[in-house]
Amino acid sequence: MTTYDGGSRMGVGSLRSPPFWVCILLGLVMIAAGILVLGDIMVMTLISTIFIGWVAIITGAFEIIHAFWTKGWGGFVWQVLLGILYIAFGIVLISQPVVSALILTYVLGLVLAVSGFVRILLGITHWREAGWIMLLSGVFGVLAGIVILTGWPTTGLWVLGFLLGVDLISHGVGWLAYAWRPAVAVSST
Template sequence: MTTYDSGTSTALYVPPTWLRVLLGIVLILGGLFVLGDIGLATLVSTLFIGFTAIVVGAFEIIHAFWTKGWGGFVWHILLGVLYIIFGWMVVNQPVSGALILTFALGLIFLASGIVRIIVAFRHWAEAGWLLLVSGIFSILAGLIILSGWPASSIWVLGLLLGIDLILHGVAWLTYAWAPSARTA
């Protein structure tokens, strides 16, 4: 089905309802599968992140050759090498990689929660309370991860992946059954 963006003549492709439902179900089942063994999911996620960093580093180095000027060239090469070293270390030591990634994730949750709370009060009139709630949950998640670290490294990445897959699946099912999308 083709629909048009309101106010423009830009055509937007809306996948058929059956495809949206199927994607939602597959994502939910994938999330439940991941939650069945979050330790294994954490290990697989860590390896995936490591291999991704290696590929990104290689592309960064290749991209350096199209950069104008030596300053940009050197920075791209350096960044690419750092990506590759990080990825190689994570792939060769996935348990240590999970420790590092979990600690970094805890810090990111903590920092983003603080920022969301500050922004919430600045934009209180525009549903800032939602940002406040989100910020509080983010801080709590960061504190839970960091207070349980390094033991939390065994389950955090797998748990978050499972939850994300389930929520993504629910979002697709909601989109499939939304009144505005039913005509597909």
């Protein structure tokens, strides 16, 4: 029977927090980047689509390289095919960013609507265990999906850039809040 030492010297709880000024700087830079992104969400939507395309191409290349360390022909063939699919997907995203942004936005709308519906069902079935939070999250997901899908294809030109900008701003606000967390919480950890 294997036992594990729970009192290791380097756990997540023992990591030092970044200095105050780093948290503030990171928060302000992220908020500024979010505002910059929201300044031209159509261009940022296209840039996001191209970025996703490059990530898919790089992932596909690594998948193909990794296939050579796979045992057996079956696994090798599937990994190579998956890598080729990733690369082809990335090339399409990069070569046709406007159409790709429309398709990605449509898929995002479908995913938000379906996952929101599932979260609503989970919230109802787990109502006693604070399921109302899951229910509320599901309602927002369904509403976001409906907004994207009913406004499509126009939403395809701005949704990805808008979500990126909002995410950057909220992440920046999170870093600022982390920087100014109460001293009691810091000293008790």
